[in-house]
Amino acid sequence: MMAFGRFRPQLVVRTSWALKIATSAQGPRATVFHFWNHFWFRRFLRAARIGFLSVSLYSVGYASGASDMAIDPDGMLRQKATSLLHSIGATDEKGNVRLCDPGCEEFKAVQRVLPRILQAARIQVRRMQANLQESIKQQEGPATDAQEEELQSLRRAQFQLDTWSDTGFILADVHTPNAFVTPQVPRLIFVHRGIFRVRRRVPLEEAASGSLVYIHRDRWHKAKLVSTDADQASCIITLENSQQMSVDKRELFSLKECRVVENDEQLAMLLSHELAHAVHDHGSDSLSLSASAYQLELLLLTALDPSGMITFLLEIAAGAIARYAILLPESRCDEMEADATGLQICALAGYDPRLASVFLQKMQAMEDFLDSERAPSWASTHPTTEARIEALKHAEEDAVKCYHSHKEWKGWFGRAAH
Ligand SMILES: [Zn+2]
Numbered sequence: 001m002m003a004f005g006r007f008r009p010q011l012v013v014r015t016s017w018a019l020k021i022a023t024s025a026q027g028p029r030a031t032v033f034h035f036w037n038h039f040w041f042r043r044f045l046r047a048a049r050i051g052f053l054s055v056s057l058y059s060v061g062y063a064s065g066a067s068d069m070a071i072d073p074d075g076m077l078r079q080k081a082t083s084l085l086h087s088i089g090a091t092d093e094k095g096n097v098r099l100c101d102p103g104c105e106e107f108k109a110v111q112r113v114l115p116r117i118l119q120a121a122r123i124q125v126r127r128m129q130a131n132l133q134e135s136i137k138q139q140e141g142p143a144t145d146a147q148e149e150e151l152q153s154l155r156r157a158q159f160q161l162d163t164w165s166d167t168g169f170i171l172a173d174v175h176t177p178n179a180f181v182t183p184q185v186p187r188l189i190f191v192h193r194g195i196f197r198v199r200r201r202v203p204l205e206e207a208a209s210g211s212l213v214y215i216h217r218d219r220w221h222k223a224k225l226v227s228t229d230a231d232q233a234s235c236i237i238t239l240e241n242s243q244q245m246s247v248d249k250r251e252l253f254s255l256k257e258c259r260v261v262e263n264d265e266q267l268a269m270l271l272s273h274e275l276a277h278a279v280h281d282h283g284s285d286s287l288s289l290s291a292s293a294y295q296l297e298l299l300l301l302t303a304l305d306p307s308g309m310i311t312f313l314l315e316i317a318a319g320a321i322a323r324y325a326i327l328l329p330e331s332r333c334d335e336m337e338a339d340a341t342g343l344q345i346c347a348l349a350g351y352d353p354r355l356a357s358v359f360l361q362k363m364q365a366m367e368d369f370l371d372s373e374r375a376p377s378w379a380s381t382h383p384t385t386e387a388r389i390e391a392l393k394h395a396e397e398d399a400v401k402c403y404h405s406h407k408e409w410k411g412w413f414g415r416a417a418h
Helices: 002-023 028-036 039-071 073-087 105-138 145-162 264-279 282-303 309-348 355-370 385-405 408-416
Strands: 169-172 179-182 185-192 197-203 212-217 219-228 234-239 244-248 252-259
Touching: 039 073, 073 169, 073 185, 105 145, 105 169, 105 264, 105 309, 145 264, 179 264, 185 264, 197 355, 212 234, 252 355, 264 282, 264 309, 264 355, 282 309, 309 355, 309 385, 355 385
Parallel strands: 169 185
Antiparallel strands: 179 185, 197 252, 212 219, 212 252, 219 234, 234 244
16 A cells, blocks of 8 residues: 555656646647547557567568478478377377378378379369460450469469379378368378278177177277177176176177278369369468468457456457458368369369269268267358258369360370270
């Protein structure tokens, strides 16, 4: 109380000093100070300051990343790929990265299909460049900013695809069905083994003695079924440590498998979709969009009073608004665009694009098999499979024309045509 009492007169003096200058009618100097005290002007200055600060931090991070990349590009990419593999769970109990053996059937399939898809993606990016240049030539006046930007992005995509090696993929030993490309590790497709087959534990129904079963005790344990009693209520099992125990049959599970990608055509659909993201340079777009969205969010928060409850609620809402109103719809548009371009790439590589909707229906069946809690369309990075099938029907006509009449790919792949 004493300390507060001592400071209070000083505050009064300073406030009255500021008020005196701000409210006195002594020419332009007083007007400037009045402007300075304006509520929104002060918030604007604060927002601008934070804006500059975030740009500076971004530049420092960018410069540091660029410097690391210049010193040891391979080491840097390996490090990023390793941390990505950790994030998707491609690691064993000791933290070692789990990749599929190059001799396995799945590895050979990707090795067989990817070179054809890559070559077709290179053709596709050149076709898109030619189409755009043709429309610029036909229009009156020079290229618009949007067209220049599009050309620039296609040039980046062309460079990336031209320098993408035929062995530019990683087959991670993860049993979730996924494949992706990322701007953090360019020229590499990450494929999960789960795109070939997914497994799920289902309650045990009929099982013969000696079959493999699973039981959950803190974690999942494998066991061998020894026998089931006459009323099918309890079973005797042997755990991996040879311990034998009697358990309720309802505690036992078996492994059910669902195959997703069953042939080269289906794998081609999936890889084409991923390379279509590279053709459209979606990675760079989403990186810059996220950076802008977070910066906008930061500026909004700084302009508002951070001490009030309404501001606090707005603070929570700002992140959600950026995510649901900007990032997710953009991501869903990108997916639709990649589906349509992926179809063209498939056709150029000599795979029948009409199989795409059948493949997506299989994906739908797989989602049902996994029985996962699906996020509603508006809260997901991907549109629903139903919406993708519907959109593909429209894109299919063009791709089929391309498949039947386009001669380019036949030169590349010889007798690959069906
Ligand atoms: Zn995608």
